[in-house]
Amino acid sequence: MRIILYSGKGGVGKTSFSAATAVRAASLGRRTLVVSTDAAHSLADALGVAIKGEPTPVAKNLDGLEIDVNRELADHWGVIQEWLTQFMTFQGVNDAVAEEIAIFPGMEELFSLLKVKKYAETDAYDVVVIDCAPTGETVRMLGVPEVLNFYFKRIFPVQRTVLRSVRPVAKRMTDMPLPGDNVFGAVKTLFEELEGMAPLLKDPARSSIRIVLNPERMVINESQRLYTYLNLFGFPVDAVIANRVLPPAARSEYFDKWFDIQAGHLAEARQSFEPLPFFQARLFDREMVGLPLLDEMAREVFGDRDPAGVFFQERPxxxxxxxxxxxxxxxxxxxxxxxxxxxxxxxxxxxxxxxxxxxxxxxxxxxxxxxxxxxxxxxxxxxxxxxxxxxxx
Ligand SMILES: Nc1ncnc2c1ncn2[C@@H]1O[C@H](COP(=O)(O)OP(=O)(O)OP(=O)(O)O)[C@@H](O)[C@H]1O
Ligand SMILES: [Mg+2]
Missing domain, CATH: 2.60.40.790 (Immunoglobulin-like)
Incomplete structure (x- = not known):
């Protein structure tokens, strides 16, 4: 079973490449699931078919899924969030603000990945392709398990022990909301789920992250930062894809300057990401929507190579x-x-x-x-x- 995640700055082509990779993998005979964890889903639009919150058949060997991000958040964090909100309100934080800060940025994406893991483990699929939210959200997500880990390992066990002995007294003395067993239960379940996910996503033989970029200064800078952080947290990246490269057919007086700009950025990006494999996709003459165009896109970029293969392996x-x-x-x-x-x-x-x-x-x-x-x-x-x-x- 392979998991492939496409990440990158907003609008670079993540959804298109996730969809293209999945369409091609399915046509090569792989049982494939393509999932969007971006709250602003556009996977269905890219594929040109309706997709639900459960795996939906799209083509032979291919299912699509747009995760209901809010439901995942409520399922994993609802009980904990409710308690944190009560606790902060008690400390004098305004209700609405408390509710907001009881959610760490990046959590929606993280919990969506937990859902994906469940499908990845069913044995129903050979390949799971994940269309991630833009870089900012992914980067915020990377740190969340570390923060939660800190809470789980340091604060909760201590609090729990203390609470067992003081709860009856504390209940009488103050109205301070104390976490009940349901809160601890939710924390424990979440902790176990997160612990189980890290080895899967950090194993370069099973999971790969691909960075999509466009040959533009700001996009390249953001992609480089993303790559640094992915390495810091130990996530394997197996390729970079430069998308929207102007093809020779687009040569014209108007675009010639752009050719030079792109050539400079491409050369720099290719060299700077070495030894990562570096793929290029041209700017097509239309929006890449629908199965035939996505298949064409994947063939052009990956050639005869299996897009679900492992392109590069190195433990960070x-x-x-x-x-x-x-x-x-x-x-x-x-x-x-x-x-x-x-x-x-x-x-x-x-x-x-x-x-x-x-x-x-x-x-x-x-x-x-x-x-x-x-x-x-x-x-x-x-x-x-x-x-x-x-x-x-
Ligand atoms: N190489 C390409 N040639 C032509 N059109 C492209 C190409 N790559 C992407 N597009 C088009 O650009 C638009 C944006 O692409 P896409 O939705 O894949 O980006 P994204 O990175 O997922 O964006 P977001 O960050 O908003 O999720 C889509 O309409 C898509 O069809
Ligand atoms: Mg997208």
């Missing part, structure tokens, strides 16, 4: 023994030294790039060692761990 994080100590290597393409911070916190290594922060639970072999230093070179962060610290028993 590696640990190596070096001398008496160890070094952890984290690929952070396009990052700069000034934007990176590294520190340890208990058994975790915390790495931040801009305001994206990842807590990496250190393997046992590293957790007992002292952090000796970190250096950023050739797009990789090298974190050095020294000899084992001897603890007085």
């Amino acid at each position: 994080i590696e640990v190596r023994k070096e001398g008496k100590g160890y070094a952890m290597y984290i690929r952070l393409p396009f990052a700069e030294k000034d934007r990176i911070q590294v520190w340890t916190k208990g058994e975790e290594l915390v790495v931040s790039v801009d305001n994206q922060r990842r807590h990496i639970l250190l393997p046992r072999s590293l957790a007992s060692r002292r952090l000796m230093g970190a250096a950023f070179k050739e797009q990789r962060l090298r974190v050095q761990f020294g000899e084992k610290e001897r603890h007085a028993e």
Whole structure:
């Protein structure tokens, strides 16, 4: 089973490529599901057929699905959100504001992925293609499990223990809303679901993210940032697709300047994303809507290659023994030294790039060692761990 996610800045062609990849995979005989997790769905428009909130047959071997994002949010977070809202209202936060801030940005997308995982596990499909929301939403989503993890592992167990003993007293003394067992139950379920999803999405043999871009300055910059963050969180990217490249047939006095601009950006993007495979799609002479055009689009871009294949594999994080100590290597393409911070916190290594922060639970072999230093070179962060610290028993 393969999962392929298309991500990129707004309007670059994510939906078109998700649909094209799925149509082609299905025509190659793969049982394929194409899913949109973008709250502003346009998958049905791209395919030219109506799609529901459940897998809907679109063509032979092909089902489509537009996830009901609000329903997923309510199912996974409703109980927790209700309690958080009550809690914040009690603290003096205005109702409407409390309800808003009880939802972390990026959650809708994250919970939609949990739903996708369920379909991916049914064995009903060989390929699941995911049409993601634009970059901003995806980047916000990346950090959510880390934040939740923090809550789940640190705050809830402690609160629960404390609450067990104080609840009867607290109930009498104050009106402060206390989380009930249903809240803890919801947290536990969510935690387990999230824990189960990470290994699937981070396994380059099973999941790949593809970055779609257009040959334009701002789009390339945003794509590079996306790539950095995806690496930071350990998500495998297997290709870049430059879409809307002007074809020779579009040569004209009016467009000639654009040819030069695009050529410059394309050369730079291709080189900067190396060694990732770099595909190009021309700007077609019409909107790419409907199964025949999508199939044509996929054939033009991927040729005879199976669009559901794995185009590139590399684990973003590696640990190596070096001398008496160890070094952890984290690929952070396009990052700069000034934007990176590294520190340890208990058994975790915390790495931040801009305001994206990842807590990496250190393997046992590293957790007992002292952090000796970190250096950023050739797009990789090298974190050095020294000899084992001897603890007085
Ligand atoms: N190479 C192309 N040639 C011609 N039209 C294209 C091409 N790629 C995409 N389009 C058209 O551009 C429009 C936007 O593409 P699409 O919806 O795939 O972008 P998106 O990245 O999913 O956008 P959003 O961020 O809004 O979800 C669509 O009408 C699509 O048919
Ligand atoms: Mg789209």
